[in-house]
Amino acid sequence: MVSCQGTSEQQFIGDWQSRTSFELEGRSHAATFVIGDKGYVIGGTSGNRTPYRHVLAFDHTAASGRGSWEVLKPFPGPARQQAVGFSLNVKGMDYGFVGTGWHQNDEKLYNDFWRYNPVDDTWEEVAPLPAYPRRGAIAFSLEVNGKEYGYVGCGWTGLTEDINSLFLSDFYEFDPDGETEIEGQMFMGQWTTVKGSGSNKRSGATVFVIENKAYISTGENTNSANATVTDFWVFDPNGTEKWKRLRAMANLNQNEDYDDDYGPLARSFGVGYVVEGKGHIVGGRSGNGFTNWEYDHIADLWTQRTSFYNNSSRWSREGMVAFSFKTGRAFVGMGKQGTGYFDEMWEFIPLIDDNVYEDL
Secondary structure, eight states: OOOOOOOSSOOOEEEEEEEOOOSSOOOBSOEEEEETTEEEEEOOBOSSSOBOOOEEEEETTOTTSSOEEEEOOOOSSOOOBSOEEEEEEETTEEEEEEEOOEETTTTEEBOOEEEEETTTTEEEEEOOOSSOOBBSOEEEEEEETTEEEEEEEEEEOOOOSOGGGSEEEEEEEEEEEEEEEETTEEEEEEEEEEOOOOOOOOBSOEEEEETTEEEEEOOBOSSSSSOBOOOEEEEOTTSSSOEEEEOOSSSOOTTOSTTTTOGGGOOSSOEEEEETTEEEEEOOSSTTTTOEEEEETTTTEEEEEOOSSOSSSOOOOBSOEEEEOTTSOEEEEOOEETTEEOOOEEEEEEEEEOOGGGOO
């Protein structure tokens, strides 16, 4: 006699495993960048409308195998949430850059940028973004002709009388070797406009980088419900076609079956990460924000993987942080759900079955 135990929960490939929790209060919508073996977290908020100036570093190579946190000197600029960060190698030295963002209590939006030196734990203000101050933008870095540049775009401004222009689709390139003069003062770095993007305006978008190309997706473009966007773009600064539109992240093609399960892909304020050469998005401001999707850039197809953080206790979270390292490891954590803010970190282990009873 054979018996089977049924389950209403579909099992997917990949496992989320608990790692060392954040050392301060749980938070969401912090800025991040990666330098070497460390992921850096700057600012964010814990729901009291007042953002932080905290700077912490997560070392994923700690002997415990679970990672470790280090508290660094506070960010010298105004406290903020929904800022962005990227890292660049400048003449053999690695630096982090943080800018834009929002102070909710003060109703203040920013377009300033700052450079972080991990050698002596110091910050220096650099050239500001020459565009609307904004929150909910995206940022990444790419190599062009052997040199690394930073890129910032999209977001929400709130500083225009045209209600249709609150959400942005503009992009800018940051050259760390340039200089910018503002009212007689010289700032390191120079920004130029990146032309050619035909993407929807969006805030709270997601980006990940594979083979020196940036894949930009999701986000929202109105303040109403069900305002998520589903167009999907790749930006290649070295290509003859710098911007290319990919398949939509929704079931929009009735003549094809590859997108039959794409319904839960739409979201805003999720995070992107890369592991085993595949891009991923997880989290976000949607009822399906717990779903974790993997992108195959060769086939231009998405496949659902194990939900965050496992298939027995799934939580949609927005404003999380994510780190992808050259060692092939990727980590996701923090964020908010309703009025709850979280401090823990999780590592996604691909290509294995989900061990739901070993996660906690």
